[in-house]
Each structure stands twice: as C-alpha cells, then as structure tokens.
Amino acid sequence: MVKKLxxxxxxxxxxxxxxxxxxxxxxxxDFMYGYPITxxxxxxxxxxxxxxxxxxxxxxxxxxISAGFSTIGGILAGxxxxxxxxxxxxxxxxxxxxxxxxxxxxxxxxxxxxxxPSTATVIYAQQETRLTCFGGNGEGFRIVYSTAGHxxxxxxxxxxxxxxxxxxxxxxxxxxxxxxxxxxxVMLYDPKSRGIEMVPVTPYLLGEGEIGKDRKSVHxxxxxxxxxxxxxxxxxYQEDYNKMAEEVAEYQxxxxxxxxxxxxxxxxxxxxxxxxxxxxRAKGIKAGLFRPITIRPLAVKxxxxxxxxxxxxxxxxxxxxxxxxxxxxxxxxLTTPYSTLYKMGVGVTGDDIVQKVEQMVKTPATV
Amino acid sequence: MARTKMVLAGEGGQGVQSVxxxxxxxxxxxxxxxxxxxxxxxxxxxxxxxxxxxxxxEKIGEPRFAKGDIVIMLSDRAIDRCDTYVDENAxxxxxxxxxxxxxxxxxxxxxxxxxNRIANEQLSARVFNIIILGVLIAxxxxxxxxxxxxxxxxxxxxxxxxxxxLRELNYKALEMGMNMIKDKVGA
Numbered sequence: 001m002v003k004k005l006x007x008x009x010x011x012x013x014x015x016x017x018x019x020x021x022x023x024x025x026x027x028x029x030d031f032m033y034g035y036p037i038t039x040x041x042x043x044x045x046x047x048x049x050x051x052x053x054x055x056x057x058x059x060x061x062x063x064x065i066s067a068g069f070s071t072i073g074g075i076l077a078g079x080x081x082x083x084x085x086x087x088x089x090x091x092x093x094x095x096x097x098x099x100x101x102x103x104x105x106x107x108x109x110x111x112x113x114x115x116x117p118s119t120a121t122v123i124y125a126q127q128e129t130r131l132t133c134f135g136g137n138g139e140g141f142r143i144v145y146s147t148a149g150h151x152x153x154x155x156x157x158x159x160x161x162x163x164x165x166x167x168x169x170x171x172x173x174x175x176x177x178x179x180x181x182x183x184x185x186v187m188l189y190d191p192k193s194r195g196i197e198m199v200p201v202t203p204y205l206l207g208e209g210e211i212g213k214d215r216k217s218v219h220x221x222x223x224x225x226x227x228x229x230x231x232x233x234x235x236x237y238q239e240d241y242n243k244m245a246e247e248v249a250e251y252q253x254x255x256x257x258x259x260x261x262x263x264x265x266x267x268x269x270x271x272x273x274x275x276x277x278x279x280x281r282a283k284g285i286k287a288g289l290f291r292p293i294t295i296r297p298l299a300v301k302x303x304x305x306x307x308x309x310x311x312x313x314x315x316x317x318x319x320x321x322x323x324x325x326x327x328x329x330x331x332x333x334l335t336t337p338y339s340t341l342y343k344m345g346v347g348v349t350g351d352d353i354v355q356k357v358e359q360m361v362k363t364p365a366t367v
Numbered sequence: 368m369a370r371t372k373m374v375l376a377g378e379g380g381q382g383v384q385s386v387x388x389x390x391x392x393x394x395x396x397x398x399x400x401x402x403x404x405x406x407x408x409x410x411x412x413x414x415x416x417x418x419x420x421x422x423x424x425e426k427i428g429e430p431r432f433a434k435g436d437i438v439i440m441l442s443d444r445a446i447d448r449c450d451t452y453v454d455e456n457a458x459x460x461x462x463x464x465x466x467x468x469x470x471x472x473x474x475x476x477x478x479x480x481x482x483n484r485i486a487n488e489q490l491s492a493r494v495f496n497i498i499i500l501g502v503l504i505a506x507x508x509x510x511x512x513x514x515x516x517x518x519x520x521x522x523x524x525x526x527x528x529x530x531x532x533l534r535e536l537n538y539k540a541l542e543m544g545m546n547m548i549k550d551k552v553g554a
Contacts, residue, residue, distance in 0.1 A: 013395040038409070122409055149430075178430050182404040183391055268430055275428030347431030 002030045002056045006188045016179040017042035019150050019186050020110050021050060023157035024082055026191055028198050029108075031057040031081040033070040037089040038122035039177035040112040044084070064089040068096025072105050076220075078203025080161060082108040086177070087116060090128050090135070097170055098136030103220045104237070105204075106164035110157065110173045112180040115345035124177035125345040126267055129322040132174050133296040141237050143171040143248055144296040146266040150186035153179060156293075158191050165199040167244045174295065176318075178268055178347065245297035252291045253306065255281065259288025261357050262310035265348075266295050266323050269316055275350035280357055287357050295323060300330045307331055312365050313338035316353060320344050339365035370423035371509045372432045374452045375499070377441030377465075379407060379416040382496030385522075387418030389500060393510050393518035394422040402427045415444045422509050437506050438474075439499060446470045458506060458552065478506075478551045485543065494540035501544020506552050515541065 006026050014022070020043045024032065034044045048058050057079075061067045067083050074081030085093050090111055100107035113128040115121030134140040143163055145156040157173050164171035191198065204218060211217045224230040254274050256262060261280075263273045270291035280287040290306045292298050307313060313336055315324035320342050341348065341356045373390075377383045384405050394401040400423045408414035419435075421427050434454040440446045440461040446468065453459055453472045461470050461477070464484035470477055480502060486495040497519075504510050519537060520527070527534040 013392065013401075123406055178404050182402060182430055183388075183395075184402045184427070185395060185400070272429035272431070278428070349431050349433040350429040351433035 002028055002054050004028065004190065005050065005053060006190055008190070009193070010188045011185060012188055013183060013185050014150065015042060015181055015183050016150055016153050016175060017112070017181070018046045019153045019188075020084065020157050020173070021046035022188055023154045024161075025050060025054050025056065026154075026188065027080070027158040027161040029056065029080045029082055029161060031059070031074045031079040033059050033061055033067045033074060033081060033083050034085070035061050035064045035067045035089060037064070037086050039114055039124075039180040040084045040086045040089075040110065042180070043110060043112075064093040065095060068093040068107075069099070071107060071109075072096055072100055072103075075105050075107065076204040077206055078201060080165075080198075080201045082110070082161070084110040084112065086112045087114040087122075087128070088119060090131055094131070094135040097142075098138050099222055100170040101136065101138045101141045102222050104168040105170065106161075106168055107170040108160050108164050108172075109170070110175065113174070113176040121345060122177065123345075124318065124347060126176060126269065126318040126322065127345060129174070129266070129295060129317075129319060130325070132172050133326065139234065139238070140296060141169050141241055142296055143167070143169050143244075143294060144174050145172065145250075145293060146174045146295045147179060148266075148268055148271045148291070149179065150184050154186055154188060158196065162196070162199045163248060165201060167240070167248070169241065169244065174267065176268060241297070248294060249297050249299035250293035251299040251302055252289075252293055253302075254289040254291070256288035256290055256306050257309075258286055259306075259309070260286040260311045261288070261314060261360055262306055262312070263287060263289045263314045263316060263353060263357070264291075264307075264324070264327060265289065265316045266292050269318060269348045272348050272350045273316065273353055276353035276357065279350060279354050285357060285361055292323070292327070295326065298326065298330055303327065303330060304334065307334055307336050310336055312336065312360055314341060314353070314356060314360065315339075316341040316348050316356070318343055318346055318348055337365040337367055339367070369509075370421060370425075370427065371437075371507050372435045373418075373420040373422075373503065373507065374435035374438040374449060375418040375420065375441075375503070376439065376445035376449045377416055378444065379414045381416070381441055382499075383416045383418050383441065386496045386500045386503075387420050389515065389518045389522050390503065390510075391420055391422070392521060393514040396517055396521075397510060397514040399423065399509070400425060400427050402430055404430055415442070415448050417445075417448070422507075437503065439503065440470055441465055441499065443467055460502060460506065460548070476552070478548060480547050482544065482547065485547075486540070490536060490540055490543070494536055497537050497540035498544035498547070501541040501546075502548045503544075505545040505548045512541070512545070
C-alpha cells in the first residue's frame, strides 16, 4: 500500500505535470511506467521525486511501446498502474492501448498533447484528440476526459482510475503542453474528504494456490480463431460501452441556456471561450459554451439540446476540427448552421473567439 | 477586472523562464491569481524562449492571450517573433545592448534599455535577467518589491545563504532595473 501525501486540503502553486503526479498518489496509484517525452516529463520526474515518501514504484522503459505493455503487465499483477505520454509517444503506444481495449484492462494514461504531425513542436496542441479517442486497430472502446486547467487535472486524474477499474475500459486524461507546463494555483485534497472511495484493485493473474486445484486458470484473450467469435465479444463490449456511456458522459455549459451563438470547444480552449463569452455578453451578444468533458463518449442528449436551442454554432480547436468531426456525427438531422475557428497546434485566445463571433453576428454562417 | 498580461521573450539561456517563475511565484505568494506558460523549442540553449505571464485579481480564464500589456524583447529574434503580441495599448521594452535593431510596432511606447551592458560592466552577466525583472515590476506596478524579494528568497535562498554577497548583487540588479525604467514609462 502506498503512502498518501495529501491528508488535508492543501493549496499549492504547481505545474500541471506536478498536479498529475500528486493526483495519482491521491488516487492510491502504486506504479508508474513511462518513457520521457516533452511536454509530459515532469509527471515522471515528480512521481520519482516523491517515491521516497510514497513508497510507490516506477519503471522507465526503453520506449513507449514498452511503457504501454509494461503498464498492462503491472495491472495484470494487481497494481493500480498508469503511464503518461505525448505526441509521437502516444502514436507508438497505440499497440498496447488496443490490447488494453481487447482485454478490458483498466489502463490509465495521461496524454499531454504537443504539436503534430510527427515531432512538430514540444509546446501545445489539441491534435491528439482523434488519436486518443480512436487510435489503434479497434473501435475506440475508451473513455477520454478532456481537462481545462489544474483543478480539472487533479479531479479527473483521480476519477480516471475509478472509471477504468469500474468499467474496465482504458481511460485517459487528455490535456496538453500548456496545462502540463503552466503554473497556476490548485487545491489538492484527499479523495475521501470528498466522499470518493477508490475502487478496489484485484490482480488478474498471479492468484493464490495451484491452478486447476485451488483456483481456475485465467484466460485473457487477445486473439480469436473465428470471425463470429470475435464479433460476439465485440458486440458485448459495445453493449457494455453504451451502458457505461450514460453513466460516465460529462459536459459543462456556460451561459448556454439562452445562447444564440453556441461555442463548442474542449479542454483549455473552452477556458478561452469563457473569457470570450463574458466579453461578448458585455457587448450584448448572446454567446454561450458547450464543453464536452468526456470527449469520448460524448454527452449526446444535452449536446443536441444545446445545439437545437442556438441559432449558430462555432467550433473552435487547436486542431483542424478533430472534435468537430466527432460532434457533427452526433448532430445528424439538426440544421443549426456552423462556422469554424481552427488553429492547428496554436493556442486559441479569448480575442480570437470574440472577433470570430462578432463576425458571425454580422455575416451568419450558412453551412 | 484588473489583469496584467506580460510577455517576456529572449534567447534560450538568457534566463527568461527563471525570471518568469520568480515573478509568478511572487504574485501567488501575494495572494493574486496567476498563470504562467513557458514556450520554447527543443533546444537547451539558443532557441527563442517566451514566457506568457498573467497576474490578476480574479480567476484567470484564457491561458494564452492575444496581446500583452507589456512585451519585453531581449534579442533580434525575439523582436521578430513578438510583434504579434503587441497592440496600440502595449508598452514594448527592448535591450539596445543585445538587439541590433529597434522594434517597429504600433504601440503605446517603445523603451530601449541597456541592461546587458550594465550587467556586464557594473554587476555580473548572471544578473542580467534580474535587471529585467526590475524593469518588469517597475513598468507594470502590480507587485511590491517585497513580494519579489520573498519569491527570490524561495528560488535562490539556498544560494544566498551560502554566499550572502549574491543576495546583495541580486537586490542591486533589481533596483537598477527598476530605476532604469521609472522615468520612462509615464502615464
């Protein structure tokens, strides 16, 4: 059992990467596997710096392929294990992440998005949105929380472990280089003080006693002989996923109730949207925000309701419409016109959104 | 809502990020809302390094802002890169002893300082960035000198204790930076 560092509410001034390490400890995580890549390195650094106090474990592997698979190994052995990565590291970790989907492993991973494609920048982007939701050769049986600042990082990192261990789908905290590197105040707390009990962790393998005599053998399948045999399993997964989606999907609305122009944004961009909306409202423009917190699965019903209420939609992302693509599919049949503000690998400021919305007031979207 | 947006840009290795850290730490300790984003490339030294800092009375929304209230440019490349963060309300400060050109932007005021030369000739090249910190607090007026000194103690206290003359050197650099700009900012 690891030693928890935060016993009472403690306000700290930290980088987001540091927050994630503290959150994992608060969630009673006992092992991290990882390989360095900017901008997530300080999650590992902080986790390691805290090891003498937490008595948790860490393994630096030879690459992200190995980090992903060793995380699965740790979980099979009964560890509340996790990993973190970014950019090209996230790309090459997809093999292990697919395996976690197939074998229903409660894999937890923090993704600190950087610019892409390929090495691109080490700074910031929202270009791993699609990859994190649908990477690998599967169907995206994953749960992805998109955070918008340090309090979110702490809250949702703790939640990610419980979601993963409850539903046995890989679960992600999707953030970015800004959130990883930036410093802002955050309140750290013991989850118990908020009524959060950590879901108990049980080993998949390495049970007590002799196989066949004291206990049944464990057969975790990653390969199937027959096409139909595979489909039968995946159909069941899909059913589980749909059921889970209703319980897990989260969203945030800001002044969306009477919004004529509804901004749809996730993560840190949604925070810029809040700044913009306050400014626009002061100018008499009825703008509002719909922010999916789980970008997979999406909270479809409230999303459709908010879109239906609005006269125009604005999709804005630090990517070329990766969230919009996922959202638009769920808006089939609605006719609210939309416009876009995409800055690939670049931060979206409040001013950017204000200007765009003012433009939409003058010349409404027709798409 | 009072919010001060600051951009500090220079070459990697000039100490831009170290100074930004002291600045926001001072703001945090003084009970302000603060948000700091470092922005740099893959190089350890030599790339353009930018710090985006915000100090406010109320909770800060957008982490990246479009235009700074003060934009400090400490190299030619920083001048090239930072034009985009300047508008007519901004104060631009650049170092005439590092830059070979003058920023050409439409802004409230462009102020040239020679912090690098003064650091080298009168103090030590190592406190160049502390002079810049002095310039920044005098130009923005959102923090007290005592807040900055407290934050310097948190960041450099151990070094100061080992070599007390370093504390004096840094205080002097801070003061010189503040004096350098005091009469130039205006209303």
